[in-house]
Amino acid sequence: MKKGILSLALMMLIAFAGFSCNVKFLVNGQENIDKNAIYKVGEEIKITILVDFIHQPCQIAMDETKLKLDGLEIVKKGEWIKSEGTNGYYLEMVVKIKPDYPKEGKLTLTRTCTNEGGFGMLKFKHN
DSSP states (O other), X not given: OHHHHHHHHHHHXXXXXOOSEEEEEEETTBSSOOTTOEEOTTOEEEEEEEEEESSSSOSSOGGXXXXXXXXXXXXXXXXXXXXXXXXXXXEEEEEEEOTTOOSOXXXXXXXXXXXXXXXXXXXXXXX
16 A cells, blocks of 8 residues: 555656746747747748746756757847846747758757756747
8 A cells, every 4th residue: 555655656746847947938029829830931030038947046057058950040049148037047049941841840948957957849830
């Protein structure tokens, strides 16, 4: 019986464990992203990435955040800026859909640390 209770408690702990950073994306200034939007090849898209820390102080510098782009090309990229009134940072960038890329464009953010880190992914359909 004890093993059953411990197993259940462990499963609940795993289910509620999350990342140490909350990651949010804004597309063209909009928080509610239209997942069915279709972008044209070469179209420029403004992305704002918001990273809010849950654990303070965070031991990982913002410049250690990894951004991976698939089918997207960076047109302009700013620096990480401390968000006023929050425990996080934001970065603004402009990307465009690469020509001849057969799949949907994708931006992946990864932060790796001993407190679970952070992860976020943004996808763009194109024609």
